[in-house]
Amino acid sequence: MPDFLPSLDSLAAQQAAQRLDRLTKPPGSLGRLERLAVELAAIQGQALPQVSPPAMLVFAADHGVAAEGVSAFPAEVTAQMVANFAAGGAAINVFARQHGAHLEVIDVGVATPLPEGTADSPRLVDERVRLGTANMLHEDAMSRDEALAAMVAGRRAAERAAAAGCRSLIVGEMGIANTTASSALLAALTGASVEGLVGPGTGLDAAGLAHKRDVIERTLAARRPDPADPLEALARVGGLEIAAMAGAFLGGATHRLPLIVDGFIATVAALVACRLRPSLRDYLLFGHRSREPGHEGALAALEARPLVDFELRLGEGTGAALAFPLLDSACRLLVEMATFDDIGIDPAP
Ligand SMILES: Cc1cc2ncn([C@H]3O[C@H](COP(=O)(O)O)[C@@H](O)[C@H]3O)c2cc1C
Ligand SMILES: O=C(O)c1cccnc1
Numbered sequence: 001m002p003d004f005l006p007s008l009d010s011l012a013a014q015q016a017a018q019r020l021d022r023l024t025k026p027p028g029s030l031g032r033l034e035r036l037a038v039e040l041a042a043i044q045g046q047a048l049p050q051v052s053p054p055a056m057l058v059f060a061a062d063h064g065v066a067a068e069g070v071s072a073f074p075a076e077v078t079a080q081m082v083a084n085f086a087a088g089g090a091a092i093n094v095f096a097r098q099h100g101a102h103l104e105v106i107d108v109g110v111a112t113p114l115p116e117g118t119a120d121s122p123r124l125v126d127e128r129v130r131l132g133t134a135n136m137l138h139e140d141a142m143s144r145d146e147a148l149a150a151m152v153a154g155r156r157a158a159e160r161a162a163a164a165g166c167r168s169l170i171v172g173e174m175g176i177a178n179t180t181a182s183s184a185l186l187a188a189l190t191g192a193s194v195e196g197l198v199g200p201g202t203g204l205d206a207a208g209l210a211h212k213r214d215v216i217e218r219t220l221a222a223r224r225p226d227p228a229d230p231l232e233a234l235a236r237v238g239g240l241e242i243a244a245m246a247g248a249f250l251g252g253a254t255h256r257l258p259l260i261v262d263g264f265i266a267t268v269a270a271l272v273a274c275r276l277r278p279s280l281r282d283y284l285l286f287g288h289r290s291r292e293p294g295h296e297g298a299l300a301a302l303e304a305r306p307l308v309d310f311e312l313r314l315g316e317g318t319g320a321a322l323a324f325p326l327l328d329s330a331c332r333l334l335v336e337m338a339t340f341d342d343i344g345i346d347p348a349p
Contacts, residue, residue: 062132154247172317263290288319
């Protein structure tokens with residue numbers, strides 16, 4: 001993983017801010033779009049930033065803890081959804097087509113064999129580190145080396161996106177039971193109570209939720225993840241796709257790509273990456289506020305304010321994709337709007 005990340009470009013930020021003040025509008029009247037434009041200039045090191053085309057990286061893996069009945073859906077759905085992403089039929093595929101995104105599905109550890117023909121899809125990348133994590137209630141989800149290998153697979157995906165000319169990164173996931181792993185990891189890293197952050201995921205009822213909470217609490221008591229060692233915590237109670245997302249964020253930042261964080265799971269992955277490299281925080285933009293209750297605590301741990309609140313609770317990168325047009329609009333305003341000079345008006349009569 002990178003030892004350091006490039007720092008924000010304050011000169012590019014200043015140039016963008018000055019241009020915004022010369023555009024044909026009252027100063028500051030485009031609100032948060034103006035702050036976004038300046039932030040994007042600082043990240044990319046360009047007075048006129050550009051976020052299009054985006055890359056959409058969907059990392060998929062299975063979770064041994066699914067055997068405890070912590071999801072409303074069976075573990076086989078991970079592989080079925082990977083086939084759906086590969087065929088272009090999932091929600092994130094719709095947004096990818098809408099925004100001309102480069103979409104990749106990266107299998108870092110799907111346990112069930114993929115449906116016939118899936119492996120032939122040009123969208124699918126095989127980076128399997130192991131066939132799903134172990135059941136973290138009984139043993140560590142994976143080894144430290146496996147967590148690192150999954151992070152490196154994530155970094156490689158970010159590097160492919162940069163090499164393909166993508167100008168921003170949307171990072172999503174698929175992995176049945178990954179809200180359980182993310183909840184355990186978030187509780188471990190922040191010390192927050194499991195009760196306050198556990199949620200229904202794909203749609204557990206009240207009894208299912210109580211059971212999920214009990215499984216997470218017993219897991220934390222058995223695994224004792226150390227918040228001072230984020231990689232170890234990731235290995236003990238995390239997931240392969242969560243590790244890969246953390247690696248993709250770090251890899252994207254080394255290429256100065258604005259990183260659009262999705263919902264609960266992506267935000268927990270971003271938190272892990274920030275604990276490893278705190279300066280990563282400068283590169284993160286938060287797409288949306290998920291309905292999953294734990295998202296609030298994950299956002300608070302990163303002092304993050306999401307762009308949109310549309311009551312999504314899906315994952316895959318959909319909440320980040322939904323916010324993408326806001327970033328794109330911010331960039332286009334900087335490039336395409338006329339200045340007061342252009343139209344011959346003195347803005348300060
Ligand atoms: C058909 C389907 C499509 C999905 N796309 C994302 N998720 C989301 O749901 C899962 C997490 O919820 P839990 O922890 O309750 O299993 C993840 O795979 C996440 O990406 C999906 C879930 C399903 C069922
Ligand atoms: O916010 C998310 O990422 C989320 C919430 C519920 C289920 N899957 C993902």
